[in-house]
Amino acid sequence: MADPENLPLDRVLERLKDPTPGNVWVESPQGPTARHLILTQLQTWLGAGIAPRHILVLLPQLDRREHYRRSLAAMLDDPALSAGVGIQTYYGLASRAVRLLWPDVAAAAGFGNPLDPPVFLTYETAQYLMSQIVQPKVSEGYFEGLTMRPQRILSQLLDNLNKAAVNGYPLEEVGQRLKAAWTGEAESLRYFDQAQTCIEVFRTHCLQHNLVDISLAIDLFHRFLRPGDACEAYLSQFTYLAVEGVEESVPVAQDFLAHHMSRTSASLLVHRRHGGFRVFLGVDPLGAIDLRDRCNRSIGVDSPLRPVDTLAEHIIADLNDLVQPTGGERPHAETASTTVCPIAARHRGEMIDRVATQVVELVRSGDAEPGQIAIVAPYADGVLRFVLQQALREHDIPFAVVRRFESLREEPLVRGALALAALAHEGWTMRPHPWDVAEGLAAVMDLDPVRAAILGRAAYDRGNGCLRSPTELADSDLRERLGNEKRTIYEGVWQWIQRMRESESMPLDHFLRRLFGEILSRPDLDPAHGTLFARFIASAEAFRKTAPALNLEGRQIGERYAEMVAEGVVAAAYEAPMSQAVSDAVLVVAPVTTYLLDERQARYQFWLDIGSIHWWAPPHQPLTNPHVLARRWPIGQAWTDRLDFQQRNDVLGRLVRGLCARASERIYLCWSELETAGAEQDSPLLQAVTDLVLDRSVIQGIDSRQEGPDQGGFDTLGLDAVPDAGPTDPDD
């Protein structure tokens, strides 16, 4: 099909008000336009009397579902209709089909107990199971010579399983693909064989014990269910299909779309230009474009080049020059330089301070509302969060942090809750650390750290693994030190825990639910804590449900789970949804892809640590490679350094375009010469922008230190923030 006809947004929306059946492809700019288009189409369909249950909306991320429902409800005369529309991710659709049609698939797929129901594994339980498989292998010498934390080995093995599934080829092909593409030392080929063994053992164990991990759910849907009549009948109800962000879909999802579009009365596929940010998770932006040929109509929403977009063009030209030197002039440099402002410093701490000062200045001067400012970084470490938080709080500027949670054990709320769980379960043998008990008391009683330490020291009887009763503490000066109110709260907490101790032992997730519902939830509870706790409960619940298949039972389950958290085996490994962040606050987001997958715009963006290698994603990991494991990769083709380099530049270019598309006024480029550990910062992104700054010399007010040697950038460096521990769920 020819390139789409570009029209202004209002005309495109007008066309979507025509309920004429057919398949429509729309190219949209980044930002909220895609949602706008889909909602208009849904309004049209529902307005034309199409029953909601016939409509399926596929999204790239589940956390946007509620946003959709609310917006749709607000647009309809009968808001209730919005509840009936199926809004899903591809993985959600697949796992729902597996649940519904389990009897159809269980025996055919080779499950050991086809008459028993399946147990769905979460990322954490899959990781736990994989660790049980890998640990003995490591003792045998597997992966010796690789410098990786055990967690990284597990996540890369799970990635391999998922890549086979989302690309729709047999698991057995994984090792073969990786080996055929390897150009390094022949000795390292053994790692791919070892990885292959591990994932096959994992899959066999899952089949034997009716365990369904993400990869298996997708595989079952793609290979066993979809070709069958029952599934066809189930899917045939969706005669109207709308897809947001088709460029973020994986190959098997594209297969499904290609097939299903031919059976629908109408489809709308919205493709966001320059998207496809999650190649590392297996999405295939090129494959998505092929779907355009299956549409009757193709339209594009006009998006003229704005000054901010020229920055992206400039950077991309510079990156391309590294691959194929042209030595040519940069046509957009003059315009681009008017939209950027550098914040440079020798040390990282200094850079963070300057960013904080600038944000405060923007807000206090009235130039910007807090909600118009976004700070993006490849990672939001504690120092960054702490310093920004202190500075912004001092000026009463609201802010929200959206970041990746790496490990549950690093969350005080989780440690504290597990300590209270141990105190509330008389049968548990573990004795919580006094520090955790104090954290637990601080959380449930809303205590400051000093009083929590005082109370913890006085109230915790470590020898007996319990809290002292208020009567036992009556003689101490606690009442005076804590205050009457807190003293009364402690009595309530103690009584509650006593009741738990005396009642029949309950599963950990049930306990946590009650702890949250009866004690922890308060009107002033930080929403981020609420989300974290919900994840925590879900994690404990999933573990309990999987436990029998892991040979754990009874009391063991809760305690084993607590141990796993303490050992760091349970990696929270999720990103807080952007939808959670309030819109009127300064937004701090990491990694960058999280920001890009949302539609939020900002007047002012701060790009932090642009000298960090974390902006330049290395797709190639010791045990996995998303490109080589992609369906379109010709088996046998070598993964050369040149390709590696091009791919990384391509991904960086997409990130830069995506960011620029979300900024309307100015971008602050922030870097420090040295990273926290004192090493020089160096990246192609920094090279591209310092060239812009130094060569054009049009930016005023640059720090005098920049007159020192430029950072140069490094045409060979870079990586993704957490490339190999990403959520393996390809769509959620």
Place this chain on the structure above:
Amino acid sequence: MGVAAVPGSGKTATIAALTSRLLEQRVDGKGPLGRRGRVLVVTYQNAAVDTLRGRIGARLRERGLPVTGFDVRTLHSLSFGLVQAYPGHVGTTTDFRVLDEASANAFVDRSVADWSRAHVSTWGRLAPGEGNVYDERWEGQWQRIARSLASSIIGAAKNRRLESEAVIRLATGEHAQGLAAQLVRIGGQIFEGYQRLVETSGSIDFNDMVRLAVALLEQAEDVTERLAQRWPVILEDEAQDSVPLQEELLGRLTAATGNWIRVGDPNQSITSTFTAANPKLLRAYLERHDVIAVEMSVSGRSAHRIQNLANDLVRWTCDRYPLEAIRARAFRDQSMQLTEVGDPQRNPVDSDGHSILFRQFEHRHEELLDTSTRAARFAGAQPDATVAILVPTNKMGFDVAELLRERKVGFDERLQSSRNVRSVVDTMARALSLVAQPANSRALERAWQSLELAGGDSPRATPDQAPRLLRSCYRPEQLLAPREEEDWVTSDAFPPVSGIDSDTWHRIDRFARRVAKWLPAAALPVDQLTMALAHDLLPEDDLAMAHEIAMFLRRLSDEHPAWRLPELVAELSDAAVGRSLLSQPDEGYEPQPGRITLTTLHKAKGLEWDLVYVLGVDSVEYPATLEDEFRGHQQHLGGDPAQLARTWMLNAADGGQATLDGGTEGRLDTIAERLRLLYVAITRACRYLSLSFSEYVPMGQRTRRVEPALAFEQLQTLYQARTVTSDKGAGA
């Protein structure tokens, strides 16, 4: 090109001038850089990076050129960048950690302990005497020997890119008989355990970093090619300290262009006996037929007599040293020339009296006392001149420091654990202890001290009441977390006291407000907490050290999941642990006129002073014959086991037959290196020089008699002969 530059010949200025000339050519696209190429300058220490950047920047500004187009890196920062950019190629992930020295030592210790437990009879048989039975004293001694043996083998093997298996293989079989081979086997086995610990912790040590960078260039031709395009010219500073891996890395980077300019002085190679550096490398390079060797023999640093003395040392050693093997080994036969009229840096004029003193003391204490008195007097009398005391060991340096402190003389300390570095650890340990125990009044006092340390306050005229007062604080919660609803004053947190001035209360109030902000950071993982506090407490230049502490705590936390902040802080506060962290090289240092510099000989390199005192020039510090006493020497094992094993292993790896046994080789290397160290010491002096030794020196619990160093006697004779000749000449 190879440049052999004598001390004071202006290496840095030459590098700056060369870089500037290359960049001048780049403006027109001429010369080896073309239009986009950059100059890479590789140097040995972080301190030199700043100096070089400053000098090159100044030179470019002078020439009216933009300060851009060059990068200055240490070997490690260069390697770090490469490995971080392409982790998958070399079997690691982007989040690898660089093992700090304390952690690397801890891993060696653990591996030594594991090995020793499993091989009691092996090390038992190595004990002195006939019995070869277990004894406690030998066990302690063996642990020290094994640690030194392992470190030596690991460093040397990694520099030869030998893995532990290869080391063990070298030392196994019929050809590998004798004690040295056995020691290599033991070292190899400990290396194996060490490497396993390193790899599973997801870390790489410094040697690994360079080794992996070399492996990367070897495997990835495209990467090497791109780097060669980026850096068509590489300048290597301090090339005499180059280790084999550095030579290989830079050799590969310049293979295509051939533009590798190595600048160094083979006669100042003073790290070869305890690192993998080898002075033969630069000498061999200078003699290669395809290398243009340039001599920079003119030096304007020292007065004529001092320069003559240094030249005499070289000449005597090369021509007449009693051990023939030393004549060719110690020095490259080169001599310094005086600058000519018109040179901007003319040599200082010889003073009328004796500008060089050879002094002998009866007891070491007298030597130290007399030297510190004279140095203090000189600093007072000549406030525009610089003066240094150079000591051969840190122990002697601590003794001199004590004497200077007693005399209340201001001085800069450049010993192994300089006061500044020690204070960083103390500062952080004290600050963290408050976060760990916020309700503890002792911790409050320690936090006060941490702020004092961080602020570098000069001693107060009157005793400060605040620390004692804080220790008596009985309501820390009122001080650090006052309840908003309560009407309180700072003094309410303390028992009734009188005689406290309002300034003290005011300072305590300020202190409380400041440290209260630290407490919420307790929620962060320990490494991030450390950095967050460091950000508030330390000047930016100390942050790299804080990062070392953070990494150390992080490792402890990973290794001991049950530990919480109180245990981690206790470990950091432990004196021994604190010391093990204190191995950071000093950052850029400039001697200050009128202030004494107290430094080890090794740390004096690269610096110069008007007056230099060189202490302890005796036969123990500067052994001259194979029969002399050597440090680390084990009589019953025939020498220093670490040196024996290292030499044997390197010979075996080369496949050659050593002409001398490992013990003799090692002793010869030591003799040669100590002579070069003396040469470095002498050439630090511009106008005056004092060389001294003592007849009776403390050795452990006793005092023993030692001879002057052979070189001391020879130089004294040669100096007197020159003086007589000169006097005669003057008389004539």
